[in-house]
Amino acid sequence: MAEILVLVDHSEGSVKKVTFELLTLARSLGTPSAVWLGGGADAAALAQLAEYGAETVYVADSADLDDYLVAPKAEALASLIADKAPAAVLIASTAEGKEIAGRVAIKAESGIITDAVGVEADLTATQSVFGGSTVVKSKVTRGTPIITVRPNSTAPEAAPAAGTRSDVAVSVSDAAKGARVTGRTVAQRGGRPDLAEAAIVVSGGRGVGGAEGFGVVEALADTLGAAVGASRAATDAGWYPHQFQVGQTGKTVSPQLYIANGISGAIQHRAGMQTSKTIVVVNKDPEAPIFELADFGVVGDLFAVVPQLTEEISKRRG
Amino acid sequence: MKVAVCVKQVPDTWAEKRLKPEDSTLDRESAEGVLNELDEYAVEESLRLIEAHGGEVVVVSMGPERAGETIRKALSMGADAGVHVIDDALHGSDAIATSAALAKALAGRGFDLIIFGSESTDARMSVVPAMVAERLGLPQVTFAQKVEVGGSTVRIERQTEYGFDTVEAALPAVVSVVEKINEPRYPSFKGIMAAKKKPVETLAVADLGLEPAAVGLGAAWSGVADFAARPPKAAGTVVSDDGQGGVQIAEFLTEQKFI
Ligand SMILES: Cc1cc2nc3c(=O)[nH]c(=O)nc-3n(C[C@H](O)[C@H](O)[C@H](O)COP(=O)(O)OP(=O)(O)OC[C@H]3O[C@@H](n4cnc5c(N)ncnc54)[C@H](O)[C@@H]3O)c2cc1C
Numbered sequence: 001m002a003e004i005l006v007l008v009d010h011s012e013g014s015v016k017k018v019t020f021e022l023l024t025l026a027r028s029l030g031t032p033s034a035v036w037l038g039g040g041a042d043a044a045a046l047a048q049l050a051e052y053g054a055e056t057v058y059v060a061d062s063a064d065l066d067d068y069l070v071a072p073k074a075e076a077l078a079s080l081i082a083d084k085a086p087a088a089v090l091i092a093s094t095a096e097g098k099e100i101a102g103r104v105a106i107k108a109e110s111g112i113i114t115d116a117v118g119v120e121a122d123l124t125a126t127q128s129v130f131g132g133s134t135v136v137k138s139k140v141t142r143g144t145p146i147i148t149v150r151p152n153s154t155a156p157e158a159a160p161a162a163g164t165r166s167d168v169a170v171s172v173s174d175a176a177k178g179a180r181v182t183g184r185t186v187a188q189r190g191g192r193p194d195l196a197e198a199a200i201v202v203s204g205g206r207g208v209g210g211a212e213g214f215g216v217v218e219a220l221a222d223t224l225g226a227a228v229g230a231s232r233a234a235t236d237a238g239w240y241p242h243q244f245q246v247g248q249t250g251k252t253v254s255p256q257l258y259i260a261n262g263i264s265g266a267i268q269h270r271a272g273m274q275t276s277k278t279i280v281v282v283n284k285d286p287e288a289p290i291f292e293l294a295d296f297g298v299v300g301d302l303f304a305v306v307p308q309l310t311e312e313i314s315k316r317r318g
Numbered sequence: 319m320k321v322a323v324c325v326k327q328v329p330d331t332w333a334e335k336r337l338k339p340e341d342s343t344l345d346r347e348s349a350e351g352v353l354n355e356l357d358e359y360a361v362e363e364s365l366r367l368i369e370a371h372g373g374e375v376v377v378v379s380m381g382p383e384r385a386g387e388t389i390r391k392a393l394s395m396g397a398d399a400g401v402h403v404i405d406d407a408l409h410g411s412d413a414i415a416t417s418a419a420l421a422k423a424l425a426g427r428g429f430d431l432i433i434f435g436s437e438s439t440d441a442r443m444s445v446v447p448a449m450v451a452e453r454l455g456l457p458q459v460t461f462a463q464k465v466e467v468g469g470s471t472v473r474i475e476r477q478t479e480y481g482f483d484t485v486e487a488a489l490p491a492v493v494s495v496v497e498k499i500n501e502p503r504y505p506s507f508k509g510i511m512a513a514k515k516k517p518v519e520t521l522a523v524a525d526l527g528l529e530p531a532a533v534g535l536g537a538a539w540s541g542v543a544d545f546a547a548r549p550p551k552a553a554g555t556v557v558s559d560d561g562q563g564g565v566q567i568a569e570f571l572t573e574q575k576f577i
Contacts, residue, residue: 011479011480069457069458069459069460069476069483069485070448070458070460071451071452071457071458074452094479095436095444095461095477095478095479096478098443098444098445098448099444099445099447099448099458099460101445102413102417102443102445102446102448102449102452103448103449103451103452105414105445105449105539106414106417106449106452106453107452109539110539111412111414111538111539111540112412112413112414112445112539112540113540114442114443114444114445115442115443124543128548129335129442130334130335130336132548133334133335133336133547133548134335134336134337134545134546134547134548135545135546135547135548136337136342136542136544136545137542137543137544137545138540138541138542138543139540139541139543140539140540141538141539141540141541142539142540143539145540175455178456178457178458178487178488178491179457179458179459179485179486179487179491180485180486180487181483181484181485182473182484182485182486183483183484184478184481184483184484185475185481185482185483185484186480186481187480187481196479200576224576232497236498242463242477242498243478243479243480243481248437248439248442249356249436249437249496249497249498256576257571257574257576267331267332268331271442278574278576279554280567280570280571281556282563282567286556286558291556292551293551294554294555294556295554295555295570296554296555296556296566296567296570297554297555297556297557298556298557298558298559298563298564298566298567299556299557299558299559300558300559300563301559304559304561304563304564305559305563305564305567306564307564308562308563308564308565309563309564309565309567309568310564311564312564312565312567312568313568313571313577316568316572316577317577
């Protein structure tokens with residue numbers, strides 16, 4: 001069967017869940033091979049890739065891949081594509097994933113589709129555009145299809161394969177070493193699941209009223225094992241760190257359950273959460289546009305409703 | 319310092335967007351065209367850099383006739399001159415062709431910085447800045463929440479999944495900015511009047527040294543096979559809190575097997 005390259009999304013040596021989703025998806029298209037760019041590909045990480053179906057794991061380990069922005073990764077991936085002539089390349093639809101994909105598409109003279117939520121066996125990709133109002137099916141018509149896929153589009157399923165490590169030599173051109181990463185600042189993460197990957201997201205907006213107000217949102221999130229999100233009004237005000245912002249200029253999330261508290265539902269917010277499977281809303285304004293998306297909504301004060309909900313969940317779980 | 323700021327005209331953020339049945343391209347006529355929100359931040363950042371370091375800001379836009387309004391908007395905010403890449407042959411260009419046309423329009427003009435917004439609100443691909451950097455062989459310093467220029471170096475804070483990276487490059491370089499970076503100014507009345515007299519050069523595909531067949535819908539390396547409006551979501555249940563709102567949500571979550 002045709003080889004499908006899956007670019008591994010990893011940080012600090014651990015593989016992101018989206019990679020397992022991409023490997024699962026790749027199995028329905030051909031034979032998946034994982035591509036690890038940069039350091040950190042230890043035995044444990046490789047075993048995980050094998051568990052989700054990677055027949056081969058290409059490892060291109062060079063400090064240049066981590067020390068310079070995007071261009072070296074695009075070079076390494078493009079040279080692997082030239083070498084292996086895969087049927088398609090799947091990349092996580094993150095900011096950096098899309099940039100790598102864009103540069104690779106030009107190098108490999110190949111068409112690119114971003115933000116796919118599904119890919120069929122004939123490599124037709126499904127996208128959900130214009131805030132989820134239109135479903136588009138597209139196909140790459142030239143070169144090797146380069147497709148970026150949104151996190152949470154496929155349920156990851158294990159299907160153990162060989163996961164044979166194959167080291168590939170990398171020589172990064174000087175031209176690709178133009179933008180040097182001189183520092184990394186990791187904001188506090190806490191013990192909650194990753195926002196983009198979480199099955200449940202509980203968010204707060206301006207209605208939460210302040211940094212302390214996020215306490216009720218966090219308490220609900222923790223009883224549900226959920227990630228915490230925020231609207232831009234809340235991150236701009238400094239109530240919650242920016243990396244938890246959901247929306248057009250924040251993260252795009254697509255969890256099983258999204259609970260919006262004190263969020264009005266501006267178009268830029270919806271752009272990041274509209275494809276959530278089930279949406280629950282708490283807002284004191286019955287006219288708030290976010291209610292249009294609600295599977296279940298309560299018009300009321302979040303400071304009364306949310307703590308009651310948290311307590312009730314604990315009670316029901318005994 | 320010479321700064322190019324690339325802007326796009328998009329359908330009004332709040333307008334309902336749709337694809338045209340004839341050729342599956344975005345219907346740009348049915349909604350008011352506006353300067354892409356995120357590009358406003360790029361224009362603002364360009365102006366601030368020039369205010370700090372001296373120099374000039376050139377607005378570059380590819381689009382049909384009425385994208386001229388968008389160039390004027392950026393000029394009225396304070397940019398000095400415009401370049402409008404306009405040609406019927408460009409209709410339906412994908413990101414690959416768009417980046418090719420923009421790269422040609424930008425090359426050889428002595429720009430120290432080429433600044434983009436981090437994404438357009440219509441296509442939302444976020445790939446054109448990286449593609450232009452690739453084509454021009456320039457360093458890419460993108461998703462900047464902060465931009466500083468010192469001597470011949472640009473240093474940015476790149477917004478990441480986990481916080482931010484500090485990234486440095488020698489000029490010339492390609493930058494994209496996120497909305498956190500600044501607060502765009504409104505054009506003043508004086509600015510609007512002055513904009514009318516600012517020069518806008520137009521460039522056709524032939525002026526760029528590209529073949530018409532290399533751009534536009536026919537040259538796209540990917541194509542829409544089919545599209546459909548998603549049926550509107552069935553209306554959910556909305557209740558007023560009578561003191562039991564939290565319990566009612568718990569009941570719903572139990573039915574849905576989340577609890
Ligand atoms: C370029 C650009 C990019 C943007 N990107 C994003 C983005 O990525 N993400 C994003 O979220 N926004 C984004 N925005 C901002 C967006 O337009 C809205 O301003 C923002 O989403 C509003 O946040 P909010 O809903 O929390 O606040 P508001 O719109 O002020 O809504 C607050 C809501 O809380 C309710 N409320 C108040 N008190 C209570 C209470 N006690 N109990 C219950 N409900 C209460 C109110 O009824 C109201 O509906 C962007 C804007 C621009 C211009």
